[in-house]
Amino acid sequence: MFRTEMMDINMGPQHPSTHGVLRLKLLLDGETVTDTDVLIGYLHRGVEKLCESKNYHMIEPYTDRLDYVAAMYENLGYVETVEKLMGITVPERAEYIRVITAELQRIASHLVWLGTHALDIGAMTVFFYCFREREILLDLFEAFCGARLTYNAYRIGGLPWDVPPGWTDRVRHFVKIFPGRQQEYDTLLTKNRIWLGRTKGVGILKAGDAIDFGVSGPCLRAAGVSYDVRKAHPYSVYDRFLFDIPTGENCDTYDRYLVRMEEMRQSLRIVQQALDGLPAGEVMGKVPKRIKPPVGEVYHTVEGPRGELGFYIVSQGEDKPYRMRFRSPSFVNLQALPHMVKGSLVADVVAVIGTLDIVLGDVDR
Amino acid sequence: MKIQAFLQKVLLLELWQGMWVTLKNQFRPHITVEYPKETVEFPPRFRGVPRLRKDPQTGEELCVSCLLCEAICPTECISIVSEKRPDGKGKQLISFTINYERCCFCGLCVDPCPTKPITAIYMSHDYEFAGFDRDSYVTAREELVDGKPVKIYTS
């Protein structure tokens, strides 16, 4: 007589809220998700293989295009990996400027996340307010390195330029006005009952599962695991700054939202301290003209806005890497998606994609 | 405390606060610009399309055809052809082509340019270079040097 059928529905690669070209195959029972198939590869460019035919200088612009929302971190991770392989020491001032720009980049990246996440859930205006502040940051980056998205801002051994005159004052101004602006997002979302309803208890990822999936970054910290590469394995000059690692306890989308909001405040703290302690001096260390690392291999991680961002380089002593491998946090975090959306509604899938904060350039590489 | 929470829930306080924020912002000045009519200011380091230049004082060719920019370009968009000068001192350019289709605006070509402090190749501030055919992106030396502007679409 009557029978019910499961419905296969294809979400993406052209869908307003799959953040690029992610494709999900959902098996729906009514509106309840029973099974999810994550299909990726629509943005695959083979960067890892491409790097094997480029010398070490040339690779940096390619790293820009991995996680294009937080390209500063890709640059940072890459140059630090090569520096670690070659044993280059970077001048103090360069390290400090790297920390400042990287932390500002974390705020900019979280602003994109907050804006798109809120937009997916329907709060349209938050998106524009977030981009208003991101615009200030992009202007700062543009003044520093000349580009707004694909920075190519660091060089192996230091920085190509010192900061332009007046730049630190502009950063200080941003540090001063940003808490007030963040208050606006807070008012619009944090206590809003619709927002609470849409995020609380949605997409639960428990600590054990998160570790099993290899999830890192805010998604892991919202599950209560206080793991942050900046504290666990301090790189650059992060061991000199005071900052907290926010953690959540309910492991849901709302906690991940709170953790990221708090991370923006902590980043601001780091920027403030780095500005206060900014030493004078050179920004470029002693680096040979042709970069030929010794034979060997190296793995180095930095804490990107999305999680642990790793670089693995095998060198055969030539000016090109023998093998290059990126551990991109988006790719690893995306694994947890089917687990997180099982049994929830279609609307929650969108919320979970938003909360994982994936960048498809980072997933597909 | 409980009464306060209860009141907050019943009177929809947090919703009103949110609406107040959007109402307040309605009276702030807009932050976008009406693009083709007005454009934003660029900082001096802005990386637009790469160009060649002559010495601003003497008007002489700056490029010494050292091929360093060609070698470092990650997308291989620069191609230089040169020959020995008749007097045997250095090389002279025959052609210098940048394929804007491939260029990724990384600015690496400017770093190794030996003609310091004014580099022969530089990142200009031009950014509007939409075109109808692919050939128009392969820009030859004359256009690069004279700074023949890439077609500007803004009024």
Add this chain to the structure above:
Amino acid sequence: MISDNIIRNFIIPLTQVLVILGVASGAVAYMTLVERKILAFMQLRLSPRRVGPHGLLQPIADGIKLLLKEDITPDKADRILFTLAPIVTVIPAFTALAVIPFSGGGTFQIFGYQVTPWIADVNVGLVFLLAISSLGIYGIMLGGWASNSKYPMLGALRSAAQMVSYEVPFGFSIIGVMMLSGTASMVGIVEAQREAHVWYFLPQIFGLFVFFVSGVAETNRLPFDLPEAEAELVAGFHTEYTGMKFALYMLAEYTSMIVVASIVTTLFFGGWLRPFPNVEALGFLNLGLDRIHPVLPGYFWFLLKTFLVLFVYLWLRGTFPRYRYDQLMRLGWYWMIPLSIMNVIVTGGVVLLLRR
């Protein structure tokens, strides 16, 4: 010679209908522009400004664009229903305008005929409105089903559930007004508010709240725009629609918004009345329009109030996230319906006590 009867019963109403249809379509077109402008100002960006001075001709350009667009009917769609659905949606939306009293306090004298400023004053006006406004849902359901596509079908199902559950509080919430005024005629309700010396939004604050929330839900606007929820369902029930058919859906949506705003104005904010209509000293609020014709200030106040209600619509859209499907149902059945029933009981009790 056309008889007096024909003119009175046919030509005058037809003219009224045509005028109001024309004005309403124009209002809808400019409503889209107003929405874009207000949202843009809230979001600190520029609104459409390229077509005409300050973008004032934008709705016309949009209309021309929609007319000229290719009209695509999907291969596997049910052609008849697919074409019929937008029409079924748009007709009830416009029909509802028939009983809305745009102004009052007198009639126009045109060629010796008495012409009312509204189309019809039906003595069951409110009931008629309820009946008509629930018809619009059929178009949405048909459209979602006839597209034979998955996202529209999900949108149509959501919309069916949503509209059915919000129809109940929508109806209940106006019973309080009917009890206070003792009539279901829209004109009668406004007159009753004049006599009561108070607009009904004060005694009927819960009624207003429930009515407005259900009204937003009925017209599928944020935060209740689940049938079209663009972040989840691409565009919901009208995903497969293009060109003029799509325009009809938009027309219906905005007309329904205007209708709901007009009803709110009429029922709760005294319709065409100026603030404190019984205080002669405030006569200057009519801006001298009443010296030209006694009906004119009514139009002014009616439009102003309706616009303010519509502004709240846009304001909500600019501020809030979207509810989830199950939460929306819960809000409707757990909060809105009990609240509206309570409102009916309390209002009834108070009216009964005052009559004694």
